[in-house]
Amino acid sequence: MTTARHTRCRQGFALLMALFAMVLAAALLTAVAFRAAEEQRVALSTMLRVSTFGIAESALRESVDQVSPGALRLLPIGTPVALTSAYPDVAVSVVRTDSTIAWIVAAATVRRGRDVARRRLGMSVTFSPDTLARHVRVVPDRAWAEFF
Numbered sequence: 647m648t649t650a651r652h653t654r655c656r657q658g659f660a661l662l663m664a665l666f667a668m669v670l671a672a673a674l675l676t677a678v679a680f681r682a683a684e685e686q687r688v689a690l691s692t693m694l695r696v697s698t699f700g701i702a703e704s705a706l707r708e709s710v711d712q713v714s715p716g717a718l719r720l721l722p723i724g725t726p727v728a729l730t731s732a733y734p735d736v737a738v739s740v741v742r743t744d745s746t747i748a749w750i751v752a753a754a755t756v757r758r759g760r761d762v763a764r765r766r767l768g769m770s771v772t773f774s775p776d777t778l779a780r781h782v783r784v785v786p787d788r789a790w791a792e793f794f
Contacts, residue, residue, distance in 0.1 A: 691763070694756060698763040699792075702754035705736040706767050709750050713740065715773035715782055718748050726751075746772050748782070751793075766793040 709729055721727055721742040729738040729750075736754045743749050753766040770785040 690758075691761060694758055694761055694763040695765070698754050698756045698765045699767075701733055701736060701756065702752045702765040702767045705731050705733045705738055705754065706750060706752040706769055708732060709738045709740075709752065710769060710771055710782060710784060713748075713750070713771075713782055715780070718742055718771075718773045718782065719775070721748070743770075746775055747785070748773065767791070768793065 709731065713729065718740070721740065723742050723744065726739045726741045729740055731738045731752070733754070735756055736752055738750065738752045741749045741751075748771050749768055750771060751766065751768040753764070755762065755764050768791050771782040772785055773782045
């Protein structure tokens, strides 16, 4: 008689242990699935930021190549002027900071789904005060900066 009661108690304990193991396994699987989804979101966000940086840098370099010293000489000092960009999601502007120095800024915004990445890069350029120069030159050593 004692063995029958003892066996019934052990069967209930086995059911309790099986339920506990299933709950623990479900919690672990949920944690793994959440972690994988979070890693995917982080990777997509990083990829979006890197591609936005590349777009802003390309627009900045193209603007430096296309701007003429004559046009920079005509700008008033300290007034930002918008430039046209070949990239639809990039706003480029130039500010003449001195008689021979200008600051060109490219601000890129890229949207993919509900994610948005923004990058803003600036580059210092010099231009000759005379009218014979055809190109601007990037200031060495401190050529560009990234704004947040």
